[in-house]
Amino acid sequence: MTTNTAAAISPEEFLADFHHTTLYGKTEANGIDRQAATAEHGQVRDWFQARAEELGFDVSTDPIGNIFATKTWTPGKPYVLVGSHLDSQPLGGRFDGTYGVIAGLHAAAALNSQVKEGVVEPQFNIAVVDWFNEEGSRFTPSLMGSSVFAGLQDLETTLDSTDPEGITVREALKSTGRLGEPIDFEIAGNVEVHIEQGRRLERAGVPIGVVERSWFTQKLLVTVIGEQSHTGATLLADRRDALIAASKAVIAVEETVYEMDPETVVTSVGTFNVEPNSPIVVPRQVDMVVDIRADQDDDVAKARAIILEKFAAIAQERNVEIRADDYDVRPVSRFPEESVELAHKAARDEGHESMTLSTLAGHDAVAMNRVTPAVLIFVPSENGISHSEREFTRDEDLVEGVKVIAGIITRLVQGELKDVSPGGAQ
Numbered sequence: 514m515t516t517n518t519a520a521a522i523s524p525e526e527f528l529a530d531f532h533h534t535t536l537y538g539k540t541e542a543n544g545i546d547r548q549a550a551t552a553e554h555g556q557v558r559d560w561f562q563a564r565a566e567e568l569g570f571d572v573s574t575d576p577i578g579n580i581f582a583t584k585t586w587t588p589g590k591p592y593v594l595v596g597s598h599l600d601s602q603p604l605g606g607r608f609d610g611t612y613g614v615i616a617g618l619h620a621a622a623a624l625n626s627q628v629k630e631g632v633v634e635p636q637f638n639i640a641v642v643d644w645f646n647e648e649g650s651r652f653t654p655s656l657m658g659s660s661v662f663a664g665l666q667d668l669e670t671t672l673d674s675t676d677p678e679g680i681t682v683r684e685a686l687k688s689t690g691r692l693g694e695p696i697d698f699e700i701a702g703n704v705e706v707h708i709e710q711g712r713r714l715e716r717a718g719v720p721i722g723v724v725e726r727s728w729f730t731q732k733l734l735v736t737v738i739g740e741q742s743h744t745g746a747t748l749l750a751d752r753r754d755a756l757i758a759a760s761k762a763v764i765a766v767e768e769t770v771y772e773m774d775p776e777t778v779v780t781s782v783g784t785f786n787v788e789p790n791s792p793i794v795v796p797r798q799v800d801m802v803v804d805i806r807a808d809q810d811d812d813v814a815k816a817r818a819i820i821l822e823k824f825a826a827i828a829q830e831r832n833v834e835i836r837a838d839d840y841d842v843r844p845v846s847r848f849p850e851e852s853v854e855l856a857h858k859a860a861r862d863e864g865h866e867s868m869t870l871s872t873l874a875g876h877d878a879v880a881m882n883r884v885t886p887a888v889l890i891f892v893p894s895e896n897g898i899s900h901s902e903r904e905f906t907r908d909e910d911l912v913e914g915v916k917v918i919a920g921i922i923t924r925l926v927q928g929e930l931k932d933v934s935p936g937g938a939q
């Protein structure tokens with residue numbers, strides 16, 4: 514059982530293209546290292562442009578470095594977007610993001626063949642998109658390209674933001690030839706396929722997940738301020754050691770989850786900078802970022818309150834100051850019911866069982882969902898591992914995901930979600 518568009522996909526060509534991308538920024542342990550607007554990221558994007566042009570797409574880049582490969586069947590009509598991101602975390606996995614871009618390219622090429630043959634009569638055009646800087650590791654925040662495109666973030670401010678070396682987004686984009694021109698087209702939906710980055714599909718033995726909502730996420734920018742002194746000359750009682758206090762704070766962040774429910778709340782500290790970071794100096798300051806995510810808004814608020822209370826106690830006990838500022842707050846966002854239903858139908862069209870999921874991680878489709886009806890589907894991730902070189906999804910699962918999004922974009926270009934409002938906050 515399969516749709517015409519899905520049948521027009523060549524799994525071999527898709528897999529050859531997908532596996533080819535892993536050469537750009539390849540790491541020794543079979544992962545990739547392609548942070549936003551680095552040379553390696555620039556190279557894979559140039560390859561993507563060349564491959565899309567070979568398949569007959571027109572390619573353009575917008576002012577925040579998003580790349581669009583378009584097929585314009587009817588000039589002036591809006592575009593259905595399908596894609597994900599080609600950037601990665603440092604020592605990241607080869608499936609996260611890249612899969613969705615190459616899947617989108619092959620699904621759109623198959624759809625084009627059906628339009629050319631007169632099997633599909635589209636009301637809209639199609640664009641495969643590679644969103645700039647989804648990962649947010651080199652330049653923050655994450656979901657940068659999609660958020661600016663959706664108007665959720667200011668272009669100029671974003672272009673002026675810098676990486677840890679002081680290089681601006683503008684300079685980095687320019688160095689990879691991706692500081693583009695404004696793109697003037699309307700959009701009629703956004704589709705993304707991504708690896709799950711969790712193990713719910715694997716546990717359930719189901720090949721396709723349909724995302725109905727994203728988890729509430731927020732970060733805390735935390736600064737622990739003690740006092741710098743000589744490690745040899747300062748007795749412990751006289752120290753105000755920022756690193757000891759910060760270490761306790763990191764443990765407190767994790768403990769908070771176990772005081773709540775580890776199935777519905779997660780927290781992390783992923784960055785940690787010590788000043789002055791000298792072996793003979795009691796640390797003066799530690800800067801770190803706390804990340805809190807939960808299935809329900811209330812749980813993030815509750816976790817945040819517990820963490821701040823613990824921080825206050827640590828600050829008092831260790832005679833330091835702990836400042837915590839809210840940052841990058843993203844409430845629970847729901848995909849339109851019609852989008853979820855349509856994705857389940859598309860999975861059934863390919864003979865697959867599918868299950869409804871929420872996403873803990875942010876995705877470009879979550880940002881786009883604020884301005885257009887968006888569809889986000891997942892394929893299984895082995896052991897749920899992601900943002901790691903050990904990330905893995907089987908070829909068979911990758912191919913089925915391409916077929917399902919081929920069906921989804923076929924339905925979208927024929928206007929199936931055209932009267933649906935965008936999704937958004939609960």
Ligand SMILES: [Zn+2]
Pocket residue numbers: 598609610647707
């Ligand atoms: Zn991703």
